Amino acid sequence: MSAEIICVGTELLLGEILNSNAQFLALELANLGIPHYFQSVVGDNPTRLKQVLAIASDRSGLLILTGGLGPTPDDLTTETLAEFFGVPLVEQPDVLEDIAQKFAERGRHMTPSNRKQALIPKGAEVLPNPGGTAPGIIWQPRSGLTILTFPGVPSEMHQMWRETAVPFLKRQGWGKQIIYSHTLRFWGIGESALAEKVAPFFHLTNPTVAPYASQGEVRLRVSSRAPSQAEAQQLIEPVVEQLREIAGADYFGANSDTLASVVGQLLTDADQTLSVAESCTGGGLGQMLTAIPGSSHYFLGGVISYDNSVKVSLLKVNPTDLQKWGAVSKPVAKQMAAGVRSLLSTDWGLSITGIAGPGGGTETKPVGLVYIGLAKPDGTVECFKYPLGQNRSRDSIRYASACHALDQLRRRLIIRLNSLL
Amino acid sequence: MSAEIICVGTELLLGEILNSNAQFLALELANLGIPHYFQSVVGDNPTRLKQVLAIASDRSGLLILTGGLGPTPDDLTTETLAEFFGVPLVEQPDVLEDIAQKFAERGRHMTPSNRKQALIPKGAEVLPNPGGTAPGIIWQPRSGLTILTFPGVPSEMHQMWRETAVPFLKRQGWGKQIIYSHTLRFWGIGESALAEKVAPFFHLTNPTVAPYASQGEVRLRVSSRAPSQAEAQQLIEPVVEQLREIAGADYFGANSDTLASVVGQLLTDADQTLSVAESCTGGGLGQMLTAIPGSSHYFLGGVISYDNSVKVSLLKVNPTDLQKWGAVSKPVAKQMAAGVRSLLSTDWGLSITGIAGPGGGTETKPVGLVYIGLAKPDGTVECFKYPLGQNRSRDSIRYASACHALDQLRRRLIIRLNSLL
Numbered sequence: 001m002s003a004e005i006i007c008v009g010t011e012l013l014l015g016e017i018l019n020s021n022a023q024f025l026a027l028e029l030a031n032l033g034i035p036h037y038f039q040s041v042v043g044d045n046p047t048r049l050k051q052v053l054a055i056a057s058d059r060s061g062l063l064i065l066t067g068g069l070g071p072t073p074d075d076l077t078t079e080t081l082a083e084f085f086g087v088p089l090v091e092q093p094d095v096l097e098d099i100a101q102k103f104a105e106r107g108r109h110m111t112p113s114n115r116k117q118a119l120i121p122k123g124a125e126v127l128p129n130p131g132g133t134a135p136g137i138i139w140q141p142r143s144g145l146t147i148l149t150f151p152g153v154p155s156e157m158h159q160m161w162r163e164t165a166v167p168f169l170k171r172q173g174w175g176k177q178i179i180y181s182h183t184l185r186f187w188g189i190g191e192s193a194l195a196e197k198v199a200p201f202f203h204l205t206n207p208t209v210a211p212y213a214s215q216g217e218v219r220l221r222v223s224s225r226a227p228s229q230a231e232a233q234q235l236i237e238p239v240v241e242q243l244r245e246i247a248g249a250d251y252f253g254a255n256s257d258t259l260a261s262v263v264g265q266l267l268t269d270a271d272q273t274l275s276v277a278e279s280c281t282g283g284g285l286g287q288m289l290t291a292i293p294g295s296s297h298y299f300l301g302g303v304i305s306y307d308n309s310v311k312v313s314l315l316k317v318n319p320t321d322l323q324k325w326g327a328v329s330k331p332v333a334k335q336m337a338a339g340v341r342s343l344l345s346t347d348w349g350l351s352i353t354g355i356a357g358p359g360g361g362t363e364t365k366p367v368g369l370v371y372i373g374l375a376k377p378d379g380t381v382e383c384f385k386y387p388l389g390q391n392r393s394r395d396s397i398r399y400a401s402a403c404h405a406l407d408q409l410r411r412r413l414i415i416r417l418n419s420l421l
Numbered sequence: 422m423s424a425e426i427i428c429v430g431t432e433l434l435l436g437e438i439l440n441s442n443a444q445f446l447a448l449e450l451a452n453l454g455i456p457h458y459f460q461s462v463v464g465d466n467p468t469r470l471k472q473v474l475a476i477a478s479d480r481s482g483l484l485i486l487t488g489g490l491g492p493t494p495d496d497l498t499t500e501t502l503a504e505f506f507g508v509p510l511v512e513q514p515d516v517l518e519d520i521a522q523k524f525a526e527r528g529r530h531m532t533p534s535n536r537k538q539a540l541i542p543k544g545a546e547v548l549p550n551p552g553g554t555a556p557g558i559i560w561q562p563r564s565g566l567t568i569l570t571f572p573g574v575p576s577e578m579h580q581m582w583r584e585t586a587v588p589f590l591k592r593q594g595w596g597k598q599i600i601y602s603h604t605l606r607f608w609g610i611g612e613s614a615l616a617e618k619v620a621p622f623f624h625l626t627n628p629t630v631a632p633y634a635s636q637g638e639v640r641l642r643v644s645s646r647a648p649s650q651a652e653a654q655q656l657i658e659p660v661v662e663q664l665r666e667i668a669g670a671d672y673f674g675a676n677s678d679t680l681a682s683v684v685g686q687l688l689t690d691a692d693q694t695l696s697v698a699e700s701c702t703g704g705g706l707g708q709m710l711t712a713i714p715g716s717s718h719y720f721l722g723g724v725i726s727y728d729n730s731v732k733v734s735l736l737k738v739n740p741t742d743l744q745k746w747g748a749v750s751k752p753v754a755k756q757m758a759a760g761v762r763s764l765l766s767t768d769w770g771l772s773i774t775g776i777a778g779p780g781g782g783t784e785t786k787p788v789g790l791v792y793i794g795l796a797k798p799d800g801t802v803e804c805f806k807y808p809l810g811q812n813r814s815r816d817s818i819r820y821a822s823a824c825h826a827l828d829q830l831r832r833r834l835i836i837r838l839n840s841l842l
Contacts, residue, residue: 013457015448016631019440022462027436036434037469041443041460048458055476181435192492192532202494210465211493212432214574221437276704276725282711283697283704286725290703293779293815300728303735304697304707307721310765314724314735344731358714389526391551393576394714 001061001144002035003174006052008067008077009152010043020154021066028161032175033225034062044074046083053084061144062174067152069134071113077149078137082121085141089119095126099133127164131156138168146172180232181223182240187259187407189250191218197246207236209243216400249411259406260288260295266413267298272347272377274409276302277315277340279327279353280370285402300344305336315339328353328365334381337373349375352405356397357390366390370401374408384408422482422565423456427473429488429498430573431464441575442487449582453596454646455483465495467504474505482565483595488573490555492534498570499558503542506562510540516547520554548585552577559589567593601653602644603661606678608828610671612639618667628657630664637821670832680827681709681716687834688719693768693798695830697723698736698761700748700774701791706823721765726757736760749774749786755802758794770796771830773822775807777815787811791822795829805829 005025011017022039029036038060042052044067056063068077082089096118103110120126120137127136129151136149148165150157169175186194191213195202198220201209207224220243224235244251253262267274276285282304289299303314308327311317317335325331333353341349354370361367368388375381386404388397426446432438443460450457459481463473465488477484489498503510517539524531541547541558548557548569555577557570569586571578590596607615612634616623619641622630628645643660647653665672674683688695697706703725710720724735729748732738738756746752754774762770775791782788789809796802807825809818 012443013447013460014451015444015446016633018444022433023436023439025436026434030435037464037466038473039434039460039462043458045458051480052459059472190529190532192534193530195493195534196532199494210431210495211491212437213491215576221432221435223435278704278707280711281708282716282720283699283707283723283725284711286699286704286727287702287708287819290701290705290725290727290777291816291819295703296727299703301725301731302704302727303724304704304711304722306707306711306717306723307765310722314764343735344728356711387526387528389523391523393552393580395712396552396576398708398712 002037003029003062003064004036004056004060005039006056006063006065007039007041007152008044008049008065009041010045010074012041012067013043021150021152021157024154024158025064025066025161028166030179030181032166032169033177033179034169034174044068044076046076046080049077049080050084053081057145061146062169063145063147065147065149066157069117069136069149069151071111071117071133073113078120081137081139081141081147081149085121087121087123087141090122091115092118092120092126095120095135098128098135102133127160129156129160130163131159136160138165177225177227178229178232179223179225180229180236181221182236183255184220184222184240184243184247184251185253185257186218186220186247186250187216187252187403189218189247194218194220194247194250198243201239201243204239207239209239215396216403249414252407252410258288258292259403259410261292263406263410263413264289264292264295264298266410266417267348270413270416273298273300274348274350275300275340275344275346277336277349277351277373278302278304279306279311279336279351280356281352281398281402282306284398285350285352285405288402288406300346303340303343311336314343316342326365328355328369328371330371330383330385333371333373334375334383335373337375338381341375347377348409349373350405350409351375352401354386354388354397354401356394356401358394361390368392368397370397370404372401372405372408374412376412382408382412423458424450424483424485425457425477425481426460427477427484427486428460428462428573429465429470429486430462431466431495433462433488434464442571442573442578445575445579446485446487446582449587452600452602453587453590454598454600455590455595465489465497467497467501470498470501471505474502478566482567483590484566484568486568486570487578490538490557490570490572492532492538492554496537499541502558502560502562502568502570506542508542508544508562511543512536513539513541513547516541516556519549519556523554548581550577550581551584552580557581559586598646598648599650599653600644600646601650601657602642603657604676605641605643605661605664605668605672606674607639607641607668607671608637608673608680608824610639610668615639615641615668615671619664622660622664625660628660630660636817637824670835673828673831679709679712680824680831682713684827684831684834685710685713685716685719687831687838688769691834691837694719694721695769695771696721696761696765696767698757698770698772698794699723699725700727700732700757700772701777702773702819702823703727705819706771706773706826709823709827721767724761724764732757735764737763747786749776749790749792751792751804751806754792754794755796755804756794758796759802762796768798769830770794771826772796773826775809775818775822777818777822778811779815782811789813789818791818791825793822793826793829795833797833803829803833
C-alpha cells in the first residue's frame, strides 16, 4: 500500500508559493519507508478536489492532504472530504474550546468563521495543531483507506506530522521497512559517460542505483530497503565501494559534501593554505570556499582582479603579456595564480580568467572560454583551458568556472595525498 | 481549455529537490492568462506515467511535462509518451548533429546513450534546447490536445519556455486575456511595515496588489487583466506610481532589477568606480556586482581579506586597532573600506566584516553581527552596524550582509543624484 500527497491551494496554482510541503512530506515518507508514487496539486475548488480524491483513493491507501483548513470561505478541504465520503460534519466541543483559548491567549477576538474549524467529519479523529487554530483529521472513511489532513502553514504542518502523524502511522504498521540512501557526487565527467561506466548497476533492485545531473555535477543515488538502518546500510556499502572504484578521481564526495568542503578537508589534512585571484567569477570562488564553516583555517583570502589594472598592480601580471595575449589567456592565468600565492604567502594560489558573456566574445576567444591557473607549493604553475560553450548563461559559466577551479585543486591535493601513503 | 503541469522524476518523490519547475510554470501560465487547475508529480516509471497521462489528457487540453529527457535508462518521458499515443519514435538528424556539436564544443566525448535524445515521436516537432543536449517536443497527438516537454534542469527549461513555448502558445491562440504584472522591489523595510503603509491597495481588484517577502527583500506584485498589453499597463501605472511614492527610498527597483544592477546603473550615471573589501562574505559582494553584464565599467575589483593578515598587509588596517577592537568592529570596517578605495584608486570603497557563524560568536559580538564600511568620493568614511540575528543560517547572514552593503551605497548614490537635480 502506498501513500499519496495532495496539496490544496489556489496560491500553488498561481505560482505564488513554492510547494515546500510536498518536499517535506516526500522526504518524511522516504525516511519511513512508505512508498509514494503520486503527488497532486489542486485549487480551493470542491468539484476539482473531489475529482482528485476519486483518483487518489482508488490507487493509494494513505492520502495526505495539506491546505484548505483555514477559517475563510475558500478553505474547503474538510467539508469536501465529508461530502465526498457522504458523511456529515460534527462540531467538536473540545476543538472549539481550544480555538477559543488560543484567541484569548493572543488577545484577539474569535470570529464566527473560526467556529467552522471545529467541524470534522463524523467518525474522524482530531489531529491536534499545537501551533495554530486549524486542527487536522485522522480518518479511515473505509477499510484500507486512511486520510490525514494538515494546514498549509509549513511550521504547523511539520509539528503535527512529527508529534501525531508519525506515531499514528507507526502504530498502524506503516514504515516497517527503512529506505536508506547514499548519494555519490562526481565532477569532471558527463552524465552519459559515467552512466556507461556503471551501466550494470542500474539493473540492481536492492539497492537501486540512479543517476542525476545538475549544473555540471553528476550524482548517483544508491538506495536500499531493509527492516533496519544497519541492514539497509550493509546492502549499500559494497555497491558504493565498487562505484567509487570505477569512477576513480571523478568521484569527489558523498551526500552533503561539496567541492569546496572536500578541498577544505584536503587542505586541512595537508596543513596547507590557499589564496585566489578571480577575474570573471568576481568573487564567486572565494564565496564558495568561505561557505564552509571553519574555512578561515586554510583560506586566507584573495584578489578580485576584475579590471586589468588590478591584475598588474596587485597580482604583478606582466603588462606586456597582458597586451600580447589578452586577459583571457594562459600566461595571464598563470601569472595571476603565482601573483596571489606570493602576495598572500600561501601554499597554493588558484586563479580564474574567462569570458562569462553575454558580450565580449570574439572569433578566437568565444564566450565561455576560461583559463584556470594553479600555483603549487613547489612554486611551479599549471594552467587548464576550458571551452565551456557559448550557449550557456553568464551565471552558468561563472559557476562552472569556480567548480572546475576547485576540482583541479582537489585532484592535485589527492595526488599529493596518495604519494604520501 | 486548461493547462496541466506534470513533473516527472523519482527525485521529486524522494523529496531530494524542491519542485521549483511547477512554481515557475504556474506563474508563467498565470501571466499568460492560461487557466490551470491540476499539477501532478510522478516518478520515472512508464506504467504510472501512463496512468497520469490518461487522467490528464482527459481533463486538460495542454499538458506541460518536465523531466525525464536525459540520456540515461531511467529517462523515459519521450518514449512513454510515444507508447501511450501508439506512435513510433523517429531519429531526428538535425537534433543528433546539434548534440554532437555541443559535445565537440565542450571537448567531451559523445556516447551512444546520447543518441537516444535525438529520438522524438513521429509527428512531433522539436522544442530546441539551446542550453543543453536534451531537446523537448511540441506535439499535437490528437485534435484538442497539445503536449510540451522540457528537461528538468530549471535554467534549460526556462530558456526553452520563453524562447519557443510562449510564442508557440500565443500563435495557437492561448492567453487572449493578457495578465500583466509589475513587481516593485524593496529593501530596508519589513513585510508587515510596508503592508501597513500600503494597506488600502490590497482591496483593489484590477489591478490587484499582493505582497511577498523573501530573504529580507519585500516585493509588491501589481497585476492587471485586460484585452491588450497597453490597456493592462495603463491600469497598472497610476498604482505603481503611488506605491513608489509611499515607499520612498525603500523602493529600489522593478521586475528583474537587483540591488547590484541598480547600484551599477547609478554608478554608471555618476561615472564613478567601486572596489570592495570582504571578510565574512568572502567574495559574495563582488560576485553579486559582477553578475551584472557590463559591470567592468564601474567595478574594478577588490580584496578578499578573510584572514586578518590580509587586512593588515593589503588594506593597511592598523594592527593595533585590529588587536584592540577586533576584526568585527567599526574602526576595522572603516579602515577596510578606505584601504581598498585607496589601493584600487576608485571613487567608492565598500567593506563588510562580520560573524557569519555558526561558530565564532561571543557575548558582546554574537553571530550575525556585521559592520559595513563605505569610503566615499570625498575621502570620508561611514560605518553601519547590523545585528542580523543569531538564528539565521551562515548563508542567510552572508547574503543579507552583501545586500545591506549594496543598499547603503545605493542610498548614498541616490542622495548624490538628487542633490544634482
